[in-house]
Amino acid sequence: MYNKMCESLKSGDSTYSLTDAQVLHVKLLKLAESIDSLSNKIAILGTKDVENPPRGKTLQLQQMIRTAATNYLKEQLISLKTLPTEAELKSLQDQRRQEMSARIQQEKQLAVLEAHQAEMQRRRDSPQHRDLHRSLSPSQKKPADQIASDTGWGPEAAKMFESEDPMIQQMNNIRNYIKQARSAHKYDEVATLEQNLQELKEAYWKQQQEHGES
Known part of the structure; x- marks a missing residue:
């Protein structure tokens, strides 16, 4: 959803709010921090127990969980797209409006010959x-x-x-x-x-x- 919102904003579309996307970005970063913290706690679980520290498959499993979590976060955070700034967004939206305005103007020019007839028909309607x-x-x-x-x-x-x-x-x-x-x-x-x-x-x-x- 975040990447979808980011792509929409970068295209100059006003479907989504920049503020909403920023809120979602912060939420994603907090989730990443939680995953990183939890996987780190699992990696060192029991290692301070000098007499009976984790060994063998137990230690290997803890380390694998930490590695998997770290790799997952790297992949996900790298794939997160960068949001435009407010100034960039304004510029993108202005550009999109200009393009839409030009397209609408072209459509109006093509329809100008039919406009008068359509108006007269509307006046005769209910x-x-x-x-x-x-x-x-x-x-x-x-x-x-x-x-x-x-x-x-x-x-x-x-x-x-x-x-x-x-x-x-x-x-x-x-x-x-x-x-x-x-x-x-x-x-x-x-x-x-x-x-x-x-x-x-x-x-x-x-x-x-x-x-x-x-």
């Missing part, structure tokens, strides 16, 4: 709420608790302040689930929920824009 519902992805149409359960992780239900707007209420619920998933180090679930929240934000913004035009 009221705005029906248009919005039709444009929502399946994940947006699901309640927040269903979205969370689809990730394979179930957050605890929490009492959120009520909103008359169901989309605002949905976004508030997902924000709460993201907080719980991050606390539980369920980073894949955090990424999925963050993506659903972003989709809802975009749909809500579109709804507000259409209300403003009307």
